[in-house]
Amino acid sequence: MLEQVTRFNESGKRHIIEVFHVYKNYGPRPTLFDINLTVLENEFLFIAGPSGAGKTTFLRLLFRDEQVTQGHILVKGINLQRIPRRKIPLLRRDIGVVFQDFRLIDHYTVYENIALVLEAAGHQARYIPKRVHQVLRMVGLEKTLHAYPARLSGGEQQRIAVARAAVGKPLILLADEPTGNLDADASDMVFDLFAQLHKLGTTIIVATHDKLLLSKVRARIVSLDQGHMEIKNHL
Amino acid sequence: MNPTKIVSVLKRMKRNFVATPYLHLAATGTIGLCLLITGCFIILYTNLNDLIEVWQQDIRIVAYIKDGVSDRQRTLLAQTISKLNGVKEVSYTSKDEALTQLRQQMKHRSSLLDGLHTNPLPASFTIDLVESQKNRVNVTLLSRKINEFPEINDVEYAKAWLHRFSGFISFFRLASLVVGLVVFATTVFICSNTIGLTLYAQRDELDIMRLVGATDSFIKAPFYIQNLIQGLLGSLLAITLLFAVYNIFIAKIEAYGALMATWEVRFLSLTEVYELLLIGVVIAWLGSYISLKQFLKS
Ligand SMILES: Nc1ncnc2c1ncn2[C@@H]1O[C@H](COP(=O)(O)OP(=O)(O)OP(=O)(O)O)[C@@H](O)[C@H]1O
Ligand SMILES: [Mg+2]
Numbered sequence: 221m222l223e224q225v226t227r228f229n230e231s232g233k234r235h236i237i238e239v240f241h242v243y244k245n246y247g248p249r250p251t252l253f254d255i256n257l258t259v260l261e262n263e264f265l266f267i268a269g270p271s272g273a274g275k276t277t278f279l280r281l282l283f284r285d286e287q288v289t290q291g292h293i294l295v296k297g298i299n300l301q302r303i304p305r306r307k308i309p310l311l312r313r314d315i316g317v318v319f320q321d322f323r324l325i326d327h328y329t330v331y332e333n334i335a336l337v338l339e340a341a342g343h344q345a346r347y348i349p350k351r352v353h354q355v356l357r358m359v360g361l362e363k364t365l366h367a368y369p370a371r372l373s374g375g376e377q378q379r380i381a382v383a384r385a386a387v388g389k390p391l392i393l394l395a396d397e398p399t400g401n402l403d404a405d406a407s408d409m410v411f412d413l414f415a416q417l418h419k420l421g422t423t424i425i426v427a428t429h430d431k432l433l434l435s436k437v438r439a440r441i442v443s444l445d446q447g448h449m450e451i452k453n454h455l
Numbered sequence: 456m457n458p459t460k461i462v463s464v465l466k467r468m469k470r471n472f473v474a475t476p477y478l479h480l481a482a483t484g485t486i487g488l489c490l491l492i493t494g495c496f497i498i499l500y501t502n503l504n505d506l507i508e509v510w511q512q513d514i515r516i517v518a519y520i521k522d523g524v525s526d527r528q529r530t531l532l533a534q535t536i537s538k539l540n541g542v543k544e545v546s547y548t549s550k551d552e553a554l555t556q557l558r559q560q561m562k563h564r565s566s567l568l569d570g571l572h573t574n575p576l577p578a579s580f581t582i583d584l585v586e587s588q589k590n591r592v593n594v595t596l597l598s599r600k601i602n603e604f605p606e607i608n609d610v611e612y613a614k615a616w617l618h619r620f621s622g623f624i625s626f627f628r629l630a631s632l633v634v635g636l637v638v639f640a641t642t643v644f645i646c647s648n649t650i651g652l653t654l655y656a657q658r659d660e661l662d663i664m665r666l667v668g669a670t671d672s673f674i675k676a677p678f679y680i681q682n683l684i685q686g687l688l689g690s691l692l693a694i695t696l697l698f699a700v701y702n703i704f705i706a707k708i709e710a711y712g713a714l715m716a717t718w719e720v721r722f723l724s725l726t727e728v729y730e731l732l733l734i735g736v737v738i739a740w741l742g743s744y745i746s747l748k749q750f751l752k753s
Binding site: 283285306309310312313317319323324325327328336337338339340341342343344345348384388 | 457458459460462463470474659660663664665666667668669670671673
């Protein structure tokens with residue numbers, strides 16, 4: 221049985237992600253240590269922390285790329301410990317991910333990389349090209365449609381990764397250091413896109429070690445350091 | 456599967472093939488080779504079986520009658536024998552008839568027989584068997600029984616080759632089964648490894664697909680279809696080759712003429728052709744199944 225309980229806060233907002241006493245060990249020493257966090261629907265959240273703090277590891281737990289060693293994570297009220305294997309793809313369609321290392325398929329064109337998400341989800345053939353053009357325009361890269369990722373600059377690849385994460389109109393967008401390779405203009409463009417998605421109701425979680433970025437965007441910030449999470453402003 | 460997914464699957468199939476064409480050809484060739492061996496066995500087997508059947512038609516017991524047995528005793532004996540289990544018909548050949556037959560067989564050398572003063576040939580019963588009883592065990596039993604009648608001098612049937620041949624056939628049957636299974640398992644193994652290699656070559660791509668929400672079946676589909684096509688192509692290849700070899704072989708044999716009068720070397724029947732195609736598909740399916748299962752588990 222899937223434990224599917226949806227909780228709401230006082231103002232009636234849904235708890236879209238709930239993390240209870242989560243530990244993650246790769247070796248004997250925990251990478252994540254007793255993490256507790258609740259993310260509300262349509263929240264904009266930063267996870268800030270230095271390199272090696274465990275940000276990527278934490279995000280990977282959220283879309284079930286990794287499993288917790290101890291504790292529980294609920295996404296949309298679904299316990300990720302108990303989710304059957306065949307349901308994982310459905311979970312992932314609700315979560316768009318901008319990977320720190322982009323994870324683009326290098327022998328697919330930009331178009332094919334992005335369209336893949338929609339094909340896998342079984343969208344109608346008519347809709348796919350329209351939507352792919354749309355997200356590419358949003359990241360300012362509609363000219364690169366037929367290019368291969370390796371031919372693009374690091375910043376361009378990063379924006380393609382953002383476009384791919386957004387293309388499926390996910391409920392939750394996880395962005396792991398999404399502006400690491402970007403100059404100020406490109407970075408602004410990516411955050412404009414995030415803001416647009418946020419306005420449409422998407423929950424956005426951005427992991428970064430860029431302190432400057434934190435001051436630029438209005439969002440709740442939790443910090444992660446050596447596997448410990450510190451929540452300054454509670455809900 | 457909706458149209459979008461089908462198109463995506465086809466695109467990925469093409470991509471797979473273009474990326475590693477030799478690997479795919481090798482897989483097809485392997486399946487082909489396996490089925491070639493299997494097909495050879497089937498042809499050999501069915502034809503040997505046919506041959507045995509032809510020979511079994513000829514199985515009959517000849518019982519030689521002692522000289523001096525009276526006509527009445529002989530008629531009674533014939534009746535007794537024809538009532539034995541498995542006997543279809545008993546026919547009598549007199550001493551004179553036996554000699555005439557021998558003369559006919561010897562043709563122009565029959566003058567050699569003119570010098571005989573007495574007929575040395577015995578009279579005999581030729582005992583035809585009921586179709587279902589024409590096997591080694593029954594023939595042996597029946598001959599022994601008939602030999603026990605005091606009027607019978609000796610009983611003859613094709614003892615030696617019958618024994619040896621039925622022994623050989625059961626050995627051949629077992630051997631084909633063992634060889635067939637080994638060849639089958641080896642081919643499945645080779646196929647799953649070949650597919651494993653193509654999967655490994657594309658592991659990044661497949662991982663990414665899973666991360667962006669592709670189901671296992673969406674990921675697997677092109678591999679399955681591709682392998683089933685390869686299985687079919689492999690089988691067709693094997694059947695074509697077999698047919699070519701068969702025709703060459705037949706032409707050679709026919710050069711030896713009437714040897715084959717009662718025995719026609721058959722090619723695979725239509726059902727057997729279908730069976731070979733099916734085996735090819737099963738091999739491809741199993742190979743895909745094993746390698747994909749292994750890959751997606753990791
Ligand atoms: N797959 C893994 N196997 C073993 N150890 C791992 C693995 N992934 C992460 N770690 C360890 O966990 C710790 C946290 O890594 P993580 O990648 O989560 O940090 P991060 O906060 O994302 O850092 P960065 O800002 O540099 O990306 C590191 O010490 C790393 O060595
Ligand atoms: Mg990281």
